[in-house]
Amino acid sequence: MPAADRERERETRAEPRPARFRLDLPRPRRRKLLPEYDPEAFGRLSERIARFLGTGRFIVWMTFTIAVWVVWNVTAPDALRFDPFPFLFLTLALSLQASYAAPLILLAQNRQDDRDRVNLEQDRKQNERSIADTEYLSREIASLRMGLGEVATRDWIRSELQDLVKELEEHRTANRVVFPVEERGGRDVDDR
Template identity: 60%
Template sequence: MSERERRTARVDTPQEVRRQLIRRPSGMSSETFGVLSEKFARFMGTPRFLIWMTIFVTVWLAWNTFAPQSAQFDPRALNYTLLTLILSLQASYAAPLILLAQNRQDDRDRVGLEQDRVQAERALADTEYLTREVAALRIALRDAATRDFIRGELRDLLEEMETKGLEVRRRENDAAADEVDEAPEGPSPRW
């Protein structure tokens, strides 16, 4: 016998065989059952359910208290045993169904929180990336000329050109004035 066969043939080693005690109906998936349990849990939490349950219990108690002894099916003398049994049975089914609905809601909340966390991480990464890009642009723009700087330089150039233009005109006017002073005073020859 090989080592592997000896290990699998041991009596004290549990075998991994799962058997279902109750077979699930062929048309009922766990998702369908979960949806039905959520609908049931939602219905049990409505005022409509409470009103109908109150009416049911009130009619039951009134019938079995005030009806003739022969018509009572759950007499007061036996402390409404059947009503107690029915309410206990309803509670014994309601509690697990409500817990199942809560577990499904917890699972949905967990998935939603996980998606929110992933989205928040993405948003944080995008924000950090954009912050780095803006910082890099600021650093790059320190060396670049801004609009105000260019306007100021153009104003300075205009003023400089105007002052040079005035100087040139002044020189031209002075030169013209010197020519007028040097010209003979007699009539100018005509050709």
């Protein structure tokens, strides 16, 4: 029997080799011991519960339930009482409710703090942009004012023209230059 056939036969009888760890393939999912849940859905539920626990409606219903519980267990016949006087079951129920309410309220507060932090960061960035825009517009207005300071206005041109007219009149009256009268029909040869 050739060596290649013996090797093939040995491979078929032997235990299968473990798969090599490949980096190009995703890892297989592991079984988790704890159930999976959506943290966002749980957070929204906790916020709704915390909002309800903070209302007057909850306090009224809780007060009504406790009052009915106590009155029933004090005044009902002994056979129908399910929680006699020390009201141990009522105490247990209220402790259980408080032990669940406190973490739910804290979770809702943490989510609200996260939202407030995000809103504060967005407000801070918006304020920075507004300040930058305001500074840019202030610089632009200042440059326009400087540019307008160099622009000739109608009043300035009018006053300059009036000054020139006055100077011409003063110059004309001071020098009294008489222009020679041209002969009629005469031609200036030099003007051509």
